[in-house]
Amino acid sequence: MAPARPGIALRLDAALVPVLAIATALVAGGAILWAAGPQLEGPWLGLQFVAVAYLSLLEGAVGSRDAVIDTVLRAVPYAFSGLAVMLAFRGGLFNIGAEGQLTIGALFAAWAGFGLDLPAVIHLPVVLATGCLAGAVWGGVAGLLKARTGAHEVITTIMLNYIASQLAAYLLNGPLRDRSPLNVIAQTPKIAEGARLPDLVPGMHAGVLLVVAVAVVTWFVVWRTTTGFELRMVGANPDGAAYAGVGVVRRMTWALGASGLLAGLAGAVQVAGVNYRSTLGFNVGYGFDSIAIALLGRNTVSGVLLSSVLFAALRTGATKLQFRTQVSADIISVIQALVLLLVAAEQIVRWLYRLQAARAVAPAGDDEGREVAPVTIGSAETARTSK
Amino acid sequence: MSATDPAGAGGGGPWLLEARHLTKRYGAVIANRDVSFGVRPGEIVALLGENGAGKSTLVNVLYGMTAPDGGTLLVDGQPVRLRSPRDALARGIGMVHQHFMLVPPFTVAENVALGHEPSRHGAIDLATVEGRVVALAARFGMEVDPHAVIRDLSVGQQQRVEIIKALDRGARVLILDEPTAVLTPQETEGLFHVLRGLAAGGTSVVFISHKLGEVLDIADRIVVMRRGEVVGEVSPADATPESLAAMMVGREVLLRVEKAPATPGEAMVVLRDVQVAGDRGGRAVDGVTFEVRAGEIVGIAGVQGNGQTELVEAIAGLRPVAGGSLWLCGVEAQRLGVRARAALGLAHVPEDRQRHGLVLPFSVADNLVLNRYHLAPLAIRGVRQARAILDLARNLVARFDIRPPIAEVPVQALSGGNKQKVIVARELSHDVRVLVAAQPTRGVDVGSIEFIHRSLVAARDAGAAVLVVSAELDELMSLADRVLVMFRGRVVGEVAGSEATREGIGLLMAGGGRQLGDVET
Numbered sequence: 001m002a003p004a005r006p007g008i009a010l011r012l013d014a015a016l017v018p019v020l021a022i023a024t025a026l027v028a029g030g031a032i033l034w035a036a037g038p039q040l041e042g043p044w045l046g047l048q049f050v051a052v053a054y055l056s057l058l059e060g061a062v063g064s065r066d067a068v069i070d071t072v073l074r075a076v077p078y079a080f081s082g083l084a085v086m087l088a089f090r091g092g093l094f095n096i097g098a099e100g101q102l103t104i105g106a107l108f109a110a111w112a113g114f115g116l117d118l119p120a121v122i123h124l125p126v127v128l129a130t131g132c133l134a135g136a137v138w139g140g141v142a143g144l145l146k147a148r149t150g151a152h153e154v155i156t157t158i159m160l161n162y163i164a165s166q167l168a169a170y171l172l173n174g175p176l177r178d179r180s181p182l183n184v185i186a187q188t189p190k191i192a193e194g195a196r197l198p199d200l201v202p203g204m205h206a207g208v209l210l211v212v213a214v215a216v217v218t219w220f221v222v223w224r225t226t227t228g229f230e231l232r233m234v235g236a237n238p239d240g241a242a243y244a245g246v247g248v249v250r251r252m253t254w255a256l257g258a259s260g261l262l263a264g265l266a267g268a269v270q271v272a273g274v275n276y277r278s279t280l281g282f283n284v285g286y287g288f289d290s291i292a293i294a295l296l297g298r299n300t301v302s303g304v305l306l307s308s309v310l311f312a313a314l315r316t317g318a319t320k321l322q323f324r325t326q327v328s329a330d331i332i333s334v335i336q337a338l339v340l341l342l343v344a345a346e347q348i349v350r351w352l353y354r355l356q357a358a359r360a361v362a363p364a365g366d367d368e369g370r371e372v373a374p375v376t377i378g379s380a381e382t383a384r385t386s387k
Numbered sequence: 388m389s390a391t392d393p394a395g396a397g398g399g400g401p402w403l404l405e406a407r408h409l410t411k412r413y414g415a416v417i418a419n420r421d422v423s424f425g426v427r428p429g430e431i432v433a434l435l436g437e438n439g440a441g442k443s444t445l446v447n448v449l450y451g452m453t454a455p456d457g458g459t460l461l462v463d464g465q466p467v468r469l470r471s472p473r474d475a476l477a478r479g480i481g482m483v484h485q486h487f488m489l490v491p492p493f494t495v496a497e498n499v500a501l502g503h504e505p506s507r508h509g510a511i512d513l514a515t516v517e518g519r520v521v522a523l524a525a526r527f528g529m530e531v532d533p534h535a536v537i538r539d540l541s542v543g544q545q546q547r548v549e550i551i552k553a554l555d556r557g558a559r560v561l562i563l564d565e566p567t568a569v570l571t572p573q574e575t576e577g578l579f580h581v582l583r584g585l586a587a588g589g590t591s592v593v594f595i596s597h598k599l600g601e602v603l604d605i606a607d608r609i610v611v612m613r614r615g616e617v618v619g620e621v622s623p624a625d626a627t628p629e630s631l632a633a634m635m636v637g638r639e640v641l642l643r644v645e646k647a648p649a650t651p652g653e654a655m656v657v658l659r660d661v662q663v664a665g666d667r668g669g670r671a672v673d674g675v676t677f678e679v680r681a682g683e684i685v686g687i688a689g690v691q692g693n694g695q696t697e698l699v700e701a702i703a704g705l706r707p708v709a710g711g712s713l714w715l716c717g718v719e720a721q722r723l724g725v726r727a728r729a730a731l732g733l734a735h736v737p738e739d740r741q742r743h744g745l746v747l748p749f750s751v752a753d754n755l756v757l758n759r760y761h762l763a764p765l766a767i768r769g770v771r772q773a774r775a776i777l778d779l780a781r782n783l784v785a786r787f788d789i790r791p792p793i794a795e796v797p798v799q800a801l802s803g804g805n806k807q808k809v810i811v812a813r814e815l816s817h818d819v820r821v822l823v824a825a826q827p828t829r830g831v832d833v834g835s836i837e838f839i840h841r842s843l844v845a846a847r848d849a850g851a852a853v854l855v856v857s858a859e860l861d862e863l864m865s866l867a868d869r870v871l872v873m874f875r876g877r878v879v880g881e882v883a884g885s886e887a888t889r890e891g892i893g894l895l896m897a898g899g900g901r902q903l904g905d906v907e908t
Contacts, residue, residue, distance in 0.1 A: 127495075153601045223772055224771055225766075225769050225770055225771060226760055226761045226766045226769050226770075226771055227446070227769060229753070229760050229771060230751075233746055233749075236746045236747070236748050236749065237742070237745075237747065239742045239743050240742070240743055240744070240745060240746045240757070241704060241746075242725070242743075243703075243725065243735070243737055243743040243744065243758070244703060244725070244758040244760075245724065245725035245726035245729060245758050247724075267683045
């Protein structure tokens with residue numbers, strides 16, 4: 001009745017769709033490149049053009065030491081916020097607010113970096129912790145709203161994104177603005193030397209190590225602790241969790257707070273490792289891309305890390321692609337969107353490649369035919385269930 | 388090889404609907420293997436089998452909902468291919484599903500019209516439909532008001548509407564999937580009356596059930612399925628409940644629970660005038676008072692939706708007690724959470740095992756520790772101990788004969804009976820002082836039912852106070868030492884298990900009993 005090693009088979013199947021989605025998106029992207037490129041005589045030249053475009057993309061992403069460093073640095077915020085979205089997803093929650101949480105994290109980390117006068121040993125940890133805390137509060141607000149009023153986290157986190165960006169505009173133009181006469185833009189002063197992340201190798205800050213550490217911790221919490229078990233229970237079946245005595249609402253609030261913490265850390269690491277300050281309009285889009293990254297990574301830690309590197313490589317390589325082919329770097333957004341579309345609507349991929357459905361529909365059972373949704377998005381009803 | 392060979396079956400005339408050598412696979416599971424089945428005009432055929440025996444698959448094929456992998460379907464002797472229920476209806480095959488496909492805020496006539504609305508000048512012509520509903524209802528002795536809104540109708544009446552819907556579309560064969568699961572004994576009688584009338588008028592009926600008594604009562608012919616195959620066909624005159632059960636399960640089955648007389652001790656569950664709110668406001672439980680003592684099994688009977696669900700959830704801590712008081716094991720418990728009640732020794736087998744009792748994508752092992760995952764040795768300082776969890780799970784899987792005997796598979800891969808065994812194993816594997824079991828055998832195969840009943844009796848004999856809520860009267864009558872009957876949120880009667888009769892309980896279930904402290908009804 002049951003396969004001998006269900007784990008392996010399931011994992012292979014889980015990786016298959018994302019890999020095929022990426023391949024399909026690249027093929028479709030190639031067609032768009034061809035169409036967007038110069039008028040060429042015949043298909044042969046066209047194919048060559050697409051090949052050149054993708055080779056320059058690859059070269060731009062990993063073709064030199066600087067390119068690799070660029071890709072890795074770009075993957076860091078993707079990974080933190082991808083893990084953030086994943087964590088909430090595991091609890092059945094759709095955190096659209098990583099963008100806002102990241103902004104707030106960066107803002108407050110920068111404030112801690114220039115506003116506090118601390119010894120170097122503790123200044124950096126304080127800066128990172130401040131970013132985490134600010135992000136956690138921003139995510140936790142959505143959690144509390146859900147717990148207290150049943151407000152859906154998709155709505156509240158989107159709203160909190162707007163509030164975050166307006167708050168950033170106000171603070172960066174007002175109280176936190178760099179008052180030096182040379183500064184003409186909305187940004188904070190630079191953070192103290194002691195608050196900056198040291199370089200791991202020249203040009204690459206130590207935040208990379210932090211990503212690895214945080215990924216391991218996240219994996220451990222989700223898969224090995226009772227907290228993670230409760231989180232996954234709440235995500236897979238909130239009614240079942242309530243039956244088992246889990247404080248469903250409390251666990252959901254925790255999940256959004258913890259998710260915000262990771263997104264806030266993404267912002268703090270950008271400040272402490274890359275920008276050394278918070279600037280209006282910087283680090284925009286990471287939070288939204290991270291939703292795609294979590295989905296593409298199938299809400300697993302290793303999947304998120306791989307997807308982060310892929311998205312970062314596409315972004316980094318895009319410049320070279322544009323330089324070589326004169327096709328706008330925005331083509332990368334198109335490819336990313338295609339990947340996301342194909343992963344989100346995986347039926348398309350399954351149909352294209354004639355794959356079997358992941359789960360055979362209910363066998364002969366008389367009452368077991370109910371479909372089970374793979375990811376349940378928490379709803380207002382679930383907030384009410386537990387006492 | 389099946390025992391039925393419709394083509395060769397003598398007597399009774401031609402088949403109206405016939406299936407020859409049907410095979411249907413779902414992945415590795417063969418749901419129907421070489422099934423041959425037929426129904427003649429004006430005949431009531433019962434399709435009997437356990438859950439998972441392939442009854443639903445067979446009727447889904449007959450109704451055009453799934454295409455068979457092999458075999459032929461014939462209507463009036465002509466081979467047909469049914470691509471959809473619409474195809475089936477066009478050929479005179481109608482079906483009443485277990486879960487009704489009605490639109491609650493619409494009227495009877497609107498529901499009947501839905502999908503083939505007659506129109507006049509672009510507007511729906513409901514008057515025509517209303518006329519047809521009235522005519523059909525009168526012809527088959529059903530009382531149905533075409534203007535009534537579905538939401539306001541009882542379950543039995545809604546079922547009538549489903550039947551009329553099928554007949555209105557010209558059904559000559561009516562397939563009913565577990566039609567009595569939601570009815571009181573009296574409503575069941577009423578349904579049987581209607582079905583007999585339909586058969587007398589020439590309509591064929593395919594009646595799916597796993598209740599032996601009903602099948603013997605209504606059917607002209609009984610076809611028994613097991614593991615995807617037709618294993619036998621009998622006439623009710625030649626069958627007994629025991630012989631049918633043996634055919635269904637493939638071995639002798641104890642239909643009655645063997646148990647010694649109860650020796651009730653201390654009151655472990657005490658309810659005093661308990662009130663519980665329903666999902667849509669109002670009082671689902673409206674002042675209920677009773678006790679369950681250590682060492683006895685108390686059953687609660689009642690038609691679904693009379694407050695039993697809410698009562699159980701309130702005792703389990705999933706729903707607040709709005710008024711009155713609840714004591715568990717001598718402790719006032721109405722304000723305690725689920726976990727605190729569990730610590731007192733409360734075990735709960737929930738009514739809806741998919742929704743409450745299990746987390747389907749999780750492994751059998753994780754489900755076996757679903758509400759104790761945080762306790763040592765399963766977790767130490769917040770870190771789960773994989774070794775300890777697996778050891779416990781393997782032990783329970785062996786003790787409770789859960790199949791397949793692999794603790795690592797996702798619980799959703801298990802059959803209904805085995806899913807229920809996972810829950811029973813979990814709830815009975817630790818010190819139980821109070822056990823609340825809601826519909827413990829719903830959708831469970833006969834073999835597992837026997838096992839679950841024995842487990843409940845064993846818990847009682849070990850000194851637990853057991854409260855069983857069930858829609859199956861036979862189950863309550865043989866299992867419970869006392870049976871309470873609920874109607875509209877109140878306990879309207881109590882009978883000793885040994886003295887209970889279907890008729891007596893049925894009357895109380897329908898509200899015909901003495902209404903304890905109830906004046907206005």
